[in-house]
Amino acid sequence: MEEKKEKKNTSKKIEKKEKEINQEIPKIKEKKEKKEKKIDQGIPEINVLDPIWLSVSESAKIGGVTSKTIRRAIQEKKIRYKIHHNRYLIDLASVVIYLNTNKKLKNKLLKHGIGQYIEKWKEKD
DSSP: OHHHHHHHHHHHHHHHHHHHHHHHHHHHHHHHHHHHHHHHHHHHOOOOOOOOOOOOOHHHHHSSHHHHHHHHHHHHHHHHHETTTTTOOOOOOOHHHHHSHHHHHHHHHHHHSSSOOHHHHHHOO
């Protein structure tokens, strides 16, 4: 008799957990969709006839940031890149746009990167 009660209790617990999980699934799907939309919006379309392609280290030096920052942006699909002979080649325009998306990155671009040589960029701030 006690075994039946235990089985009944465990089955009720299982049913309860299943309901909770089923309620969470749409929320998880929604979060995933929002993340995917952000990734799709991360790289703006730029029509350049002959884009300038840089290595990770060159992009980092021009941007005044570390190569880890550039690699993180690649991983998050926030900059345009291609792979050539197992090396990343990064579009210069997308690097500049990415570094202008965040105040901290923008300051690094202007103070330590190529921005220190471009007077027009200094005047904007």
